[in-house]
Amino acid sequence: MRGLRHLSSGFVSNVTPSIEEKIGQGLLLQRGHPINTLKMRIQSYFGDRYSVFDSLSPHVTTQQCFDDLLVPRDHVSRSPSDTFYVNPEVCLRPHTSAHQTEFLRRGETNFIVFGDCYRRDEIDASHYPVFHQVEGVRVWKQADAGSSAEQRTAFVIEDLKHTLEGLAKEVFQSEIVLRWNEDYFPFTHPSLELEVAHEGDWLELLGCGVIRPEILENCGLQNHVGWAFGAGLERLAMRLFNIPDIRLFWSQDPRFLEQFKPDEVTKFEPYSKYPPCLKDMSFWTPESFEVNDFYAAVREVAGDLVEKVDLIDQFQHPKTLRHSHCYRITYRSMDRNLVNSEVDQLQEEVRESCSSKLGIELR
Ligand code: DAH
DSSP states (O other), X not given: OTTOOOSGGGOOOXXXXXXXXXXXXXXXXXXTSHHHHHHHHHHHHHGGGSEEEOXXXXXXXXXXXXXXXXXOTTOGXXXXXXXXXXXXXXXXXXXXXXXXXXXXXXXXXXXEEEEXXXXXXXXXXXXXXXXXXXXXXXXXXXXXXXSSHHHHHHHHHHHHHHHHHHHHHHHHOSOOOEEEEEEEETTEEEEEEEEEEETTEEEEEEEEEEEOHHHHHHTTOTTEEEEEEEEEHHHHHHHHHTOOOGGGGGOOOHHHHTTOOTTOOOOOOOOOOOOOEEEEEEEEOOTXXXXXXXXXXXXXXXXXXXXXXXXXXXXXXXXXXXXXXXXXXEEOOSSSXXXXXXXXXXXXHHHHHHXXXXXXXXX
């Protein structure tokens, strides 16, 4: 595993202070926050027949989060370049699927789980290292789902599609066009993805499928069948509330928060889009370069003042064979005008921090 210095003596967590700050902020439970309003809509759709869990710690074991879900040993999602590790066995959940098996073992047969999730990822208007998901699971005794394996799979898929199409209609409360695609997830077979038509494009709503029987058996559920789904809340909320940038969900600015009332969906009125400030940065990469480490280092210095980071040029030196990358960092505040001197200073700090932490050589 590259990037995770995980010899038991010398383990260094890749959880940064700005990520730690997000743990426990509780946007899901904050009345009036768009994330809470969306959560309440989803919860009311599922009604009393489903148990709801919304306050589980985001610290999960790699067993819960990967092994129990049959995620292959070499799957990228396990890598410390993708997942935040607190120690080699405990990570910040990258998905709410991490809670499926604990509740199945406890005998829950219909449940939904809401939670904040954490992933190391690129930087742009729709990616942020902290986001929210909802997970849903429903299981039946085999005998209640049909008398042959094909019948049971068809029964589960039909219920799954019906349930999730209903969910999408409830969430958007308007005429929407949906389509199903085949997909792949390690924990379901068959696996599907549901998309909704949006501004001439297709927006992914959720992933889902028929739970692999080994997972149910390992939870003591022999002779059972069921479905599971997982959906990201930010992408839905961005569309419902017309929120243009994912960083806004974390804004404490009253001009953001006061626009929203509990359980009401209203369109966000941008208070103004402040001008961006672009800075380029070129460097020679070390052999072990992980781009997510670079993104994390930029965020650690610039916080929510960084809007996006784009790779704009790269080449390999013909003689030394070293690789050079050039990134364009877009700085922009959601709440105020950034002055040039401030951005210059930030950029200088980003450069210093990256060169000391990542073993890159600035050009
Ligand atoms: N955990 C998946 C993700 O984060 C989403 C998902 C897919 C959840 C299929 C499920 C499922 O429960 O059955 O991308």
